[in-house]
Amino acid sequence: MQMPFQLTILGSSSAMPTSERYPTAQVLNVLGRFFLIDCGEGTQHQLRRNRINYSKITHIFISHLHGDHFFGLIGLISTLSLQGRRGELHIYAHSELQRYTKFQMEFLGMDDPGFQIIFHPLNFKKPQVILEDKKLKITSFPLKHRIACCGFRFDEQPKEANIIKEMIKVYNIPIREIKNIKAGADFVTEDGKLIPNKDLVIPARKPRSYAFCSDTAYNEAMIPEITGVDLLYHEATFAESEAIIAAETFHSTGKDAARIAQKAEAGKLLIGHFSSRYKSPDHILEEAKAIFPNTEIGFDNSSFEL
Ligand SMILES: [Zn+2]
Ligand SMILES: [Zn+2]
Incomplete structure (x- = not known):
């Protein structure tokens, strides 16, 4: 039986949540291991809605310290503590998140949550392998945003024939x-x-791969890090009519995301992180598809199996 390599979108909104879209959070299930990628406000609700047991999450990756990507973290840590978690929790993020989280926990009288939280500071200057074992390799790589920001690539290790x-x-x-x-x-x-x-x-099945490109301006420098990926998530906050605002705020349009997917020869493109100004992101999808036809919207609560 084919082991799972499945992405579930928990949130597809940018800075402000809407009635249909939560801020950014995703869960990647690789061979039964659950990786939480970003943790916007509402992540706990969305995990429940998608029947993902909190206790299964062992690793959390936070792309950058804009609130729409980590405001859900302290709530989740608090719940894990209430649930009596004992297993380690690994958090990969900017080193400042450790200081901030420690302050929050002390303030809340949660100095000892009952389990160990191990922080792994990200490198925002160059690509880095942040986790590797027999089955999986995870790499972080810098994006181009207003503040330090990383993307993540998950590669299944090649299997023997x-x-x-x-x-x-x-x-x-x-x-x-x-x-x-x-x-x-x-x-x-x-x-x-x-x-x-x-x-x-x-012969063994081709190893599967997923890359997550969080908030970023159009940035060809990251193409070597995402080349040949089966599934590429790339933010597409704005439509082409807002291209100037996109550039000013270090975000991308659907077209930008599609150009990156095309140059990186990705198998499929998923777009998200839509501005709350759009009731529906359908026109962003159309603009992206004109350049990279195999594009889909990563709607909240949708899943993609590789
Ligand atoms: Zn954002
Ligand atoms: Zn941001």
Whole structure:
């Protein structure tokens, strides 16, 4: 069975929430591990609505310290404490968030929430691998916003090919060779016949990837960090009619997002972070699709499976 690699959008609004849209927050479920990306106000409600158990969240990534991306954090920490959480919580953010959160917790008499919070300061100058294990690699990379801001890329690690069991018998393959064959080697039989690797294995599925580009002006500098990603989220706060405001506020239009997706050769583009001035972001979608047809709106409570 294919393991999950699923993105759920909790909020798609920018600075001000609307009656249909919460501020930015997303959950990425990678192989049963839940990563919370940004934590705008209302994240707790949206997690409930999407039946995502708070206790499953072990890592939180905060792109930048504008309120619409982290006002939900202290509330969530408070609830986790009330629920009796014991497991560590890792938070990747600007180093100043640690100071601010510590102050809030002390003020609230929550010096000891009952679990350890481990802060990991982000690097806003250059790309950095912030978490890596056998199954997953997570990289942060700088965006171009009014204040320090990072995007995040999640890559499933490449998997080994599966050896076709019957071939072990057919060619009398010794155990010690199996590892090499899974890694791509051909095999030479006892009587000197070369068996190409492709006849011995079922290739592994292509590793899946997701990149989150939070608040940013149009920024080609980040393209190397998001190249070839299967699913790209890129903010599209404004329509083309507000292109000047977008540039002034270090935000993007739908067209900007689409150009980045096109240059990065992304598989699919998701747009969000819409200004509250728009009742519906449909016209932003149309403008983006004119450049990058495989674009969708990351509506609140929508899910995307890779
Ligand atoms: Zn924002
Ligand atoms: Zn911002």
